[in-house]
Amino acid sequence: MEAKKEGILIAENIHKRFGGTQALGGVSFCLRAGEVHALMGENGAGKSTLGKIFAGIHQPDSGDIYFEGEKISVENPKAAKGKGISIVLQEFNLLPDLSIAENLILGNEEYYRLAGLVLDKRRMYSHSRELLGLFEMGASLDVYEQVKNLSIAQMQILEILKAVDADSKVIILDEPTAALSGNEVEQLFAVVRKLKSEKNIGFIIVSHKIEEIFEIADRVTVFRDGTEVLNGHDISGLTENDLVKSMVGREIQNLYGARAFGCCAEADVIFRAENICDMKGRVKNVSLQLRKGEIVGLTGVVGAGRTEFARCIFGIDKKKSGKVFVHEKEIKKLTIKNAIKAGIGFVPEDRKYDGLILEESIADNISLVLQNMQKNFMISKKKSVQDTEKMQKELNIKMGRYYDACDSLSGGNQQKVLLGKWMLTEPEILIIDEPTRGIDISSKSEIYSILNQLSGAGVTVLMISSEQPEIIGMCDRVLVMREGELVGELAHDEITEHQITKMATLGSGGRKNAK
Amino acid sequence: MRNEKVSRFMKIYRSEISMLIVFIVFCIIMSFASPAFCTKANILNVLSQMSVVAILAIGQTVVIVSGGIDLSVGMAVGLSGMLGGMYMARTQNLAVGILIVLGVAVLVGLINGFLTGYLKIAAFIATLGTQVICNSLTYVCSDGNSVSGFPKLMDTVGNYKLFGIRFYIIFMILLYVLMTWVMSNTKTGRFTYAIGSNAEASRLSGVNVKLFTMLCYMISGLMCGFAALVNMVRLMAVDPTTGSGLEMDAIAAAVIGGVSMAGGKGSLPGTFIGVLLYCFLRNALNLLGINPFWQGTVTGVVIVVAVLAESIASKRNK
Incomplete structure (x- = not known):
């Protein structure tokens, strides 16, 4: 005791x-x-x-x-x-x-009654202000917000x-x-x-x-x-x-794997975006080119327009102007389907809402893109199960049965299912937004090694990330965005956290404008 | 391997199986309570009565699974039946008449689908609008009168008895078989579920959400056309009030059959069991001599209890 x-x-x-x-x-x-x-x-x-x-x-x-x-x-x-x-x-x-104050007293309304009937709003607000005053940032908040x-x-x-x-x-x-x-x-x-x-x-x-x-x-x-x-x-x-x-349970020697950086510097340009602007003014005249097999980081502070840019070039959001080329061939009508057809894949940041259909089975999730792209109107369940088993082996997905719902999986395995869904389309360019958000170290290291393998097989990876260690550990070069503009580029040996932060916040310090 | 198949089947069709058990228990109890219940005549009679609602429930299920709802189905049955019926009565041309019925109904579905899929109007409001419009147009066209005098062939074929079962009942069952296959083996079916579960994730996977949403409403429209035809065959007449309230029966049957109003969940076999339960329950209440004024209360309670049981079961299963 x-x-x-x-x-x-x-x-x-x-x-x-x-x-x-x-x-x-x-x-x-x-x-x-x-x-x-x-x-x-x-x-x-x-x-x-x-x-x-x-x-x-x-x-x-x-x-x-x-x-x-x-x-x-x-x-x-x-x-x-x-x-x-x-x-x-x-x-x-x-x-x-509801307002901040209403949320704070939610469930405790009975303590704020006037004559047992009406809500005593004055007391509710003053109490909420008191609570907010407990910490520095809260004092500036408006309880009515x-x-x-x-x-x-x-x-x-x-x-x-x-x-x-x-x-x-x-x-x-x-x-x-x-x-x-x-x-x-x-x-x-x-x-x-x-x-x-x-x-x-x-x-x-x-x-x-x-x-x-x-x-x-x-x-x-x-x-x-x-x-x-x-x-x-x-x-x-x-x-x-x-x-x-x-x-x-074991020592992870090198989280990011051993990558030969800069190996693709001479490879063919496979993807080119020219002067991309989005409709909301969050992406301003962004141009970039990607070479075959490269892993390129795209970073910046939250709100710098990285995800918005990616959504534009994948046809999710309409772009205001600009052109997208794959193999020097312009994708004229840029829809998601045409982007996929041209060989682009897009792994979104929010796997729970944008990436996966959690209630549906693992097999249904993994085969969704392929089924959509197939010409045949009939769907083969057998193929779907085979594809799932193939990806399970390739990506080491720890799962129950293929018909289990996706939400039965851990975050890391969900991320692998999401990756697998796009790998099945055999993309030439894979855009991946925050590849390791909210997943554990083992899964992280596995995802990094998958990305390295993909790159080794000639797939170009555009990796949007806020995690600087991951950018330093993975990318052949990194592009930095600030307030919708591409403000610079760093080659692998120039990337340091200090450099990235400087460019992302001040917009200078690196080579101006990526080629 | 065999066990595996069984356990998969049990997992996927859990709610359908439990509703089937409820239905069987209900039938056993009723066959003791009323000797007239479990007779061939009664069963065929109920199947015949339910065929219109059953066909509408197919379309309703597809639309609800896609995350929407279709309130226009009853009035679409009225309008398409009325227009096709008037044409048939005047020209005695069956083939063109059928095309008019189906065409008008699919057009209503297309409008619903365009409003919800492309213009992003809430399904409840959009289909409520088309419901009211269809009803009004039915009266405009018919001037409030009912129409009869359809080609003789319609009666001969539609009411033809195969092994004692009327053709339109067999037709209804065939529609269920066909659409069950469509829902699980074609792109349209797969994407209906995907869109109903998570439209954004489906869109980011390249699925043309707008198009497939519209397709769901068009399927519902097509079912309205078939239902209108069955209705014409059964009554050999069309009245401007035909179809009023049918949408609620179709929704109720689908929900009893395990279709989730939140979208993404449900199946046509489930809906079929739901229709059976819903219609045989009404029949049972009649056979038992329950005051018709009270019958609505009973069916209402059954709907609520069915949904409650389903939600408790699915929570426990998590």
Whole structure:
């Protein structure tokens, strides 16, 4: 019993099974009050599952949970919240059309009644302002603002404030930084630090971003395949390598693989875009050319027009002007179908909404593009299954049966299905937007090696990415955009994070205008 | 291998199988409750009554699976039947008359599809608009009168009995077989599901979402034409009120059969079971002598319970 008093939230020997998969095979975990405890592991390691068990979203099959020294059971999220355990999920629980204040008091309206009937709006707003005042960035926010106009970081912080308002003693953040940019991550972490020290709130941060963990966490627990391999270790005694090793179970020598950079500098130009402008003015006169087999990075700060440019050249959004050539032949009527016909593939950034049809089966997803391109009006299910099996082997997709729904897969495997869907069309040019967003290190390293293989087979890859290490590790050259314009190009040996940032924000420092 | 096939089948057709079980249980109970229920005459009678709704439910299923809804089907049956019927009554030309019925109905579907697919008007509103227009045009053309006196051949062929079963019942079942095949083995079918589940992901995969959306409404229109023909064969007359309210029956039957109003989910065999359940339930209420005023309450409750059961089951399955 002694040990149980040490922490505020303790799990012992938790088992949890989903259908045929053992998500958690007897894990233990201990959170102290006023600490930030990182819960790490690869996708499918069970870290999110444990977070959701604490929050009452899932029920454990066996095992005990202790909260403030007492054994508890949390049947549902409401019970968890009542005890003081809140979770902030990746998908927010905010109502976009309501104001900040209305969202903050959502579910607690009864405390803001005037004479038990009318909503006391003055009190609602003043309380909301008080809450927002807890942190620097919030003070400038308007409580009347509709939530849909906020940035993702602001929404995240709003969710945390909701939890604070509910007098939570434990707040679980599930992949809090997955959609945040560097500056926003800082803002979020500032809030976490403040709440930790001032309100003695214990935070569990579920994440697989190693650099951030070193920045924010006090202790770390690592799961692998449903068991803990590192339990509550002080972060100060660890190195990044230690963490990677314990998460992956082996040492990843070179995440990006061994690429012979610049090998395609003399190859034929296979793709050329000339003076592309989009309809909304987010892409201004962008011209670029890609050579056979190159991996070219396209980067810039969020909103620089990278994705918009890619959508234009793939025919998703109408372009205002400009021409697109493949093999020096212009694609006259630029529709998605014609772009695919010309040999372009496009892996969108948001795999859940733009990339995959999550409710549909893996086979249906993988064969969608091919089925659309085929002339024959009849669809062969046999071919679809064969294609799926082929891609499963080639890309090492870990999946159940081909008819299982796509949302049964982990993020990394979903990304592979999405890649596979486009690889089946045998594209000559593959545009890939944020190739490794929200996926774990093993999957990342696999995706990088797939991209390298593709490039080796003569496929040109245009990689849009905000992650500078990945650009440095993968690209033969990188193009930098700023405010809709292409502001420069760096060859592989010139790429440094410093250079990229300088160009992306100041618009100078490299060779002006890509050839 | 065999087990694998069975488990796949069970997984994909879970809701259809459970509705079938409900239907069988219902039939067993009814055959004890009323001796007239499980007779050949009664069964053929219900099949004959349900054929119009059953055909409309095919189109409705296709449209709902694609993420839309078609409220115009009832009135499209009225308008196409009226125009074709008037032509037939005047000229006694069956072939051209049939073409007019089908042509008008497909045209209504094409307009619906253009409004929703290309002009992005909410399906509920667009088809509500065409519904009202079709109804009005039916009265304009007919001046409020019913039409009869169709070519004799229509009666001879349409009501021809094959092994004691009327031709239009067999036709209805053939349509189900054909469209079930279309929905699972052709591009149109596959993309209907894809678009209904996630239109944006389908579009980014190169699928011509606008075109296939329009195609769904055109299929629904074509089914309206077939339903109008069956209706003409059955009654050998067309009345301006023909078809009113049929769209709601078709939607109810589809939903009972497991079609999700959110799109992307449902199947034609499921819808067929839904139609069976819906129509045999009404028949049972009559046989049991339930006050007709109360019958709507019962069918209404059944619709809601069916949807509730489905949503609970699919949640548990996750």
